[in-house]
Amino acid sequence: MKTKAIKIGNHLIGGEDFSIIAGPCSIESDEQFYSIAQFVKKQGAHFLRGGVFKLRTHPKSFQGLGWKAFPFAREISNQVGLPLISEVTDPRQIEPMMSLVDAFQVGSRNMFNYALLKELGKTKKPVILKRAFSARVEEWLSASEYLVGEGNADVILCERGIRSFETTTRNTFDLNTIAFLKRHSNFPIVADPSHATGISVLVEPMALAAIAAGADALMVEVHPFPSQALSDSNQALDFDQFKSLMKKARKILYALGRRLSEDEINRPVRAIEDFR
Ligand code: PEP
């Protein structure tokens, strides 16, 4: 099924081209976010991610910088020219976040939060709906209906791994579902090998596998000094690892007759309408 193209900020996700969403798990400081934003932009990323409100398993873990991160995060996003994606964890955050982010992310822990989904459904801002680690595909697609039912059809699905009996990796990356959804849904599908594996050296091979399975985009966590990251340090790619991933992603896409969406040299310019 042809994937719908959805506009996030100044860029399309889905449709024919492949996109990269990159950034830290958590925004930790303006220096950290700026250095990552600049680097991933230079390497060809299309969207900037960064958590401000973190839903951590333990209440004593770093909970994110909260509201104070947004003024500089927004400025960095504008300056670097990458649309900003950040997680919303509470319906009360929606209104003030409307002018601060280009797309909302709903995290795995909130996929079943129907009150949050209904409120997001009343907005016109794209929503990246991550799969709950315990959700069947049917439940995930039902959750998307809460958004669509309220009037927001700009839904992007994100496979981020599910919990299984296997504990060697943080989660089990359900590549089956990526291939399945490409045939049974027209929402763009993002693959998140960072949370799916939880181990930085496994991110690249699983990202490449997700491209081959048909994903429309990758979401990866990047940090200049992964061991110092305040959240998800084991899975963050350092700059060299991200550069290597981008190089190999281009090769796999080329082999599949696809390309990264900015690699448009010599391609006739298409109107946004052409993607719909
Ligand atoms: C994240 O993207 O940093 C995150 C918390 O992901 P998930 O909701 O998939 O655990």
Ligand code: MN
């Ligand atoms: Mn994370």
